Every structure is written in structure tokens, then in C-alpha cells.
Amino acid sequence: MLRADIEAFHAKRETLDPQKYLILTYYLETLVEPREGSAHLCQEMSTAQWSRVDVEEDFRPEFGAKVVDIELIDANAQPSSPFLADTMGKAYDHVYAFNVSIYYPYNNFGTKIPNLLTAVCGEGVFHAPDICAVRLLDIDFPESFLQDFQGPQFGVSGLRKLLAVPDRPILFGVIKPNVGLPPKPFAQLGYQAWLGGLDIAKDDEQLGDVAWSSVEERSRLLGALCRKAETETGEKKIYLANITDEVDQLIASHDIAVKNGAKAVMINGMTTGFSAVRMLRKHASVPLVSHFDFMAPYIQLPWFGVRDKVFSKLQRMAGYDVLIYPGLDSRLKTTKEEAITNARACLDDMGDLKRMLPVPAGSQWAGSLGSLYELLGSADFGIVPGRAVFGHPMGPKGGAASLRQGWEAVRAGKTLEAYAREHEELRHAIKMHT
Secondary structure, eight states: OOHHHHHTTBOOGGGSOGGGEEEEEEEEEESSOHHHHHHHHHHHHTTSSOSOTTOOOOOHHHHOOEEEEEEEEEEEEOOSOHHHHHTTOSOOSOEEEEEEEEEEEGGGTOSOHHHHHHHHSSHHHHTOTTEEEEEEEEEEOOHHHHTTOOOOSSHHHHHHHHHTOOSSOEEEEEOSSOSSOOHHHHHHHHHHHHHHTOSEEEOOTTOOSBTTBOHHHHHHHHHHHHHHHHHHHSSOOEEEEEOOOOGGGHHHHHHHHHHTTOSEEEEOHHHHOHHHHHHHHTTOSSOEEEOOTTOHHHHSOTTSEEOHHHHHHHHHHHTOSEEEEEOSOGGGTOOHHHHHHHHHHHHSOBTBOOOOEEEEESSOOTTHHHHHHHHHTSSOOEEOOSHHHHTOTTHHHHHHHHHHHHHHHHHHTOOHHHHHTTOHHHHHHHHHTO
């Protein structure tokens, strides 16, 4: 690029109206110096060719993305992926590694999630010249952009009101075995867990509307047993039905499940698309719960793809009330920092959008409650164990009771072991996890 063309994609922050721009933060590795490499990115992701042949015009002032800040990490780095660097077709001895902040004029695409992702994660970003590694780290949205999004219908406070649980973590449980179990015995497992103290019994993310366990039959049986458990325990309960499906089936599946007694529905927005969730949010009468399938291919490389907090923000905007995301478990490959960051994306102020309940997932049990409470600094979270409830030696009722006892120990300021001396369910839970 010519020096004048490079400078056309750079600007001082104070010269730009913040209400007209999204603020994008990327990690980049480039074969050219950072000012040129980031200008390449801005050109490809926004204007590309910025004028017509033989016409005196320049689209860059209005439509061009603008670099406002570069944080150089290493001016003499080795590429994180030599394979990607080699595919650039240029000789190189090293690459430049840096973070860059870019102001993107969102009127280029409007307040539409598919068009947003096309711009910030599309061909122009991941195939820009001389850039061999790209990771979208964050997007900050101005109030003018957020006002077009409904966000959560219930949010944290609404979900707490539905369950009459004002001040403790929300206890989810994934009914196991996750697939292969017919609806009648499957429903009985959920019922037993509710009796033990579980708040929300949910379908596994792999269990959709299938011939041997339809959403209609499963929701009818679990809806009836949910009402029965409420009568017997005097507590509010929720059956969470997985209605993930082809987009044209989502509204019908929602209506069937809710009619039969499901008080929340789960949709995997990463596979159906966030616009499908946004569409369903306009129709839904119950909380919408997210699951993180298909997210790992985007988030697990520290130098390529998309940081998960970006997806957390988009899902809150689309209308989810609950976000189940990769939590503190070695198999989920998540750091404490990421667990906190995603919780903050759910709970921090974001325009007028309600707060979304964070549920960090991953092989949890009664002992997870205290560590998550300490880590997140709040009781505004949920846990979503499977085996800890449904593989408990005393059955789902005992497994759910152990979760309640784990939180009681936290509130009483006692160790799990001390509290377990008088609580058999918790004692068995500890043995399972030692």
C-alpha cells in the first residue's frame, strides 16, 4: 500500500463520533509493519476498493474502518502458525505481533447480527493481505447500536422471580443418560432430582426432537412431573426443554414445549444462528437458555478465531436469559480469567439490556459452588452438573440434595467435610470426587 493509503485508514480517536462506531479489538500477526498490516485489515473489512475508476471520489472517510490504537507485543516474533504464515506466499524472517483497536462505522451494515459478523469475522478479516494470524478479542457497542436489541426478556432477576430463589446460585442438572433413554424413565429422573432440591432439570444438548423421544412427549411427561414436584416440595421448579432444530421449526417446538409445561427452552445459537434466537426472542413466553456447542472451533486458539466474550455479548443482545459456557474444567480448556470475563459480559452494564445469568459448565458438583462463588464474587450464577446429580449413589434425589448442602456449607462458613458429617448426601458426593 502507498503511505497515503495506509494513513487513510488511521485516525485519532477524538476525531470520531463514538455513537457511530463499533470498537473492535484484534490480535494480529503480520508480515508487514503494524500500521500497514492494520490498514490492510481495515481496507479489506470495510471499503475494499474505495472509488470508481476515473471518478474523483473517496468512500474511506464515511465507510472506512479506522485504526485508533496499536499495542505492539513483539516486533520480532515467530509466527504462531508457520503453516499460515507460509501460505502468504512471501519470504519472512519474523512477524509483528500486536493488538489493534479499530473503529468500524456500523451504518455499513446496520443493527443486524449476520451482517455484523460478516464484516468483523468475514473474508475481509481472515483473508486480508499480509496477515497470518487474527483473533477478534472484543467488541464494544455504543448505546445507539444496542437500543435496537431486545436482549433478555427475563434476565437474572426474572429467572429468580420465576423460581422464588432470591439470593443463591441456581441449580441446574443435565438429566443422564443424555441420549438413548425413553421419555418415561427419563422424566422420572428429572422428578427425583426436583424432589431433592434441583431448581431446573434440563435436556442434554444432544437430545433434540427425535423419533424415540419427541419434544412433545418428553415435555408432556416432564411438565406433569414438574407440577407434581412443585406441589410436593412447595418450591418452584423448571423443566428446560432442548428445542434446537432447523430454524423453521423453532417457534412450533417452543409452543409445544411450553404448552406441555416446559418453563424454559434451550437453543444452541451457535448452530442455529443468533438471528434465529433473536427471532424466537420476539415470540417466546419463557426464558431462553444458550448452550456452547460449536463454539470451541472458534475460541480455543489464543492467536486465531474469536474470543468467547464476543459470543457472550452477542448472545445477550440476541435475547438469551441464561448463558451456559465453558467453565473451569481441564477438558473444557478454560482459564479462570475467561470464566470471570464471560460472567462479566453477562452481568456488567450493557446499555439497557437486562443481565443474563452466567452458568460456567464442566463436571461440577457440590464442591464447585464455593469456588465459583469466590471466583465470581457473587451468587448470581448457576451450575449445571450431570453425573454429580444423576450418578450419585443415592440417586438423583440424593445428588440434588448434595448440591443444596454444598451451598448451605458455604453460607454457614463451614468446610464441606465438616458439613458432611451430618449430611449423608454430601458425604457421598465428596467420596465421588476424591
